Amino acid sequence: MIAAHFNPQDIECLVKTAVELWEDIDPSDLSEHQQDTLDRACDAVLAEHTDQQPSSPEVVTFISPRPAGQAWLLRRWDRHEDVVTLHVDEDSALADLAEHVRGVWDNLVGEEGVPDQPPTDNRETVRFYYGPDRDGRPDEGYNLYAEDIARRSRTRIVPLDYRFPDKDASEQANRDATFHPQTDDNDLPCVEVDGVLVFAYLDHGAGVVRVSVHLDSAEDRLVRPDGTVPLHVEVEDDVVLDDSAEGTPQAGSADQAARCRR
DSSP states (O other): OGGGGSOHHHHHHHHHHHHHHHTTSOGGGSOHHHHHHHHHHHHHHHHHHTTOOOOOOOOEEEEOOOOOEEEEEEEEEOSSOEEEEEESSHHHHHHHHHHHHHHTGGGTTTSTTOOSSOOSSHHHHHHHHHOTTSOSOTTOEEEEEEEEEOOOOSOEEEESSOOOOOHHHHHHHHHTOEEEOOOSTTOOOEEEETTEEEEEEEETTTTEEEEEEEOTTOOGGGOOTTSBOOEEEEETTEEEEEEOSSSSOOTTOHHHHHHTBO
16 A cells, blocks of 8 residues: 555645645546545645544445446348347347247258257257258358446445435435337336336247346445345235345345345
């Protein structure tokens, strides 16, 4: 640490020098942490000149962003269309591709070694149709690969004295909620409330109604010092997750709380 190379008198001299130069600095050139530190230094220097005690700084914790996640991109083409779809994992992408293959299985009937009905296994179905090296169909093919998803990269500064937004702030956030409809094949419908994104959509590849909650863009005021956002999830009348804002997550929900990290 740089401060270890200076004695207390040197550090005080550096702080006062920074305060004197503070008015000539463009705040936009400084990080949020630097601005906060200089503000507190100015407060302390002013208090010293007026024989007052400086105000106590808010105790905060710094939460680093999570590593990037992944999404799977499937591109399928033939003589009639060229389609790109987005999937949460490789299995759901292969399920989508296998569904297409089963619909055109008649193209293979009669070829040596090909069964009359497609296999029940998705990977086997795709392998039969496109060939082990994806070169079995001259006018058809597919590419399937994973891409990293860029996440909010900034470090969060969260007060240790966490308080969930009060009634008025919560009501205003609810009134400001936004619905984002799906506009093309590369996005999905979701509701945004105070930065929290809740996706609900039909996943025909997996044959399910999929609900997904994304917290990376949640407002800082929702984030607790441990990096989690309190969630309470119900399906019909059944509570499937209760990680309330009061204290620590309930017993037995440690794994669920970990999945709720930003």
